[in-house]
Amino acid sequence: MQPPTVYLVGAGPGDPELLTLKAARLLQLADVVVHDRLVSEGVLALVQPRARRIDVGKAPGRHPLAQVEINELLVRLAAPDRVVVRLKGGDPFVFGRGGEEALFLLRRGIRVEVVPGITAASGCAATALIPLTHRGFASGVRFVAGHCREDAPLELDWRGLADPDTTLVVYMGLARIEEIARRLIAHGLPPATPAAAIAEGTTARERVERGTLATIAERVRAARLSSPVLFVIGRVVEVLAPLAEAARAEEKLGRLEVAGHA
Ligand SMILES: C[S@@+](CC[C@H](N)C(=O)[O-])C[C@H]1O[C@@H](n2cnc3c(N)ncnc32)[C@H](O)[C@@H]1O
Known part of the structure; x- marks a missing residue:
């Protein structure tokens, strides 16, 4: 059994062909994808229709989730054998608050795997x-x-x-x-x-x-x-x-x- 794991995945700057193979594979395996506004539609198209997609980014007229709410959402979603992908524009560790999310999850005993992306x-x-x-x-x-x-x-x-x-x-x-x-x-x-x-x-x-x-x-x-x-x-x-x-x-x-x- 796979322990509760959150994959912090870099979606790259926009062109879906700039995704890593690992990111593309995880998007196809994902049960849940929590993504930001900057992630392009081309990249999101790789997510399987059966997967749940949660947009936590800013959109006109809609209040974005605060960082602490995103952190807590990820903790709630993490479960054994569930593939939870936290998808971020560019690279998760370059101005992406990926470090904060990783810290929050690791402190609660949740496994974190980071997949780098091409930064802007x-x-x-x-x-x-x-x-x-x-x-x-x-x-x-x-x-x-x-x-x-x-x-x-x-x-x-x-x-x-x-x-x-x-x-x-x-x-x-x-x-x-x-x-x-x-x-x-x-x-x-x-x-x-x-x-x-x-x-x-x-x-x-x-x-x-x-x-x-x-x-x-x-x-x-x-x-x-x-x-x-x-x-x-x-x-x-x-x-x-x-x-x-x-x-x-x-x-x-x-x-x-x-x-x-x-
Ligand atoms: C919150 S930061 C996220 C950076 C991201 N983690 C990365 O590694 O590229 C958002 C900023 O990244 C830059 N950015 C991201 N994608 C871009 C793109 N496709 N074209 C131009 N700038 C981009 C812009 O300056 C934007 O305001």
Whole structure:
């Protein structure tokens, strides 16, 4: 008999083909799937119709479950021989509160197995053709959360973050991008530092806006990008940009020609 177990599974950034084989197998075996709003329909389509699906995410007009309620729900659901999957966007251990859920479950004697997922930074960087590190451009990368409770000021290590040799990836920064850019500039990052905003990365609705630290907030506003949006700041944003644009244009041309012959 399998002891009560909760599988904390990363759903990746959106494209169902970016799921791990393990995640896909667990979704097919699941008796219950507790998921967030950010998990794409394509991924949820892998859940068997017999399984119970519980959406604990925010939706317009509906109050999301508080974290403590989610923790308690998982405890209640865990049972011998029942496959309980807690499905989270991206990777459960990157700004996903997976650590809190694991702690809560383990303290109550429930087995936890974590299945990593492709985090938004990796997924979005790949489809936007931005290498997160690149020799001569960035020797490291930092992931930070660009939001905080209520209207409190963002307490980040601005001096440390304003490092031209490190790529900065900002999760949940849409509402505060103006402030983030301003503070990075104030702490020494050149205003001309390249920056990109990627909305709904890896999905068919993906949009990428490129600019600089000085212009990115305005670009995002003008393009009316909406959540989820990820920011990549640093010289790596420009490494492949000209070649990527040219390749895309050629690809589009090729497609048009093929379509023209059809
Ligand atoms: C609560 S965090 C969850 C991160 C997730 N655990 C991960 O590893 O990607 C949500 C934030 O992740 C980013 N994000 C997640 N999926 C994304 C996507 N497909 N495109 C752009 N940003 C995404 C956005 O910044 C969003 O506000």
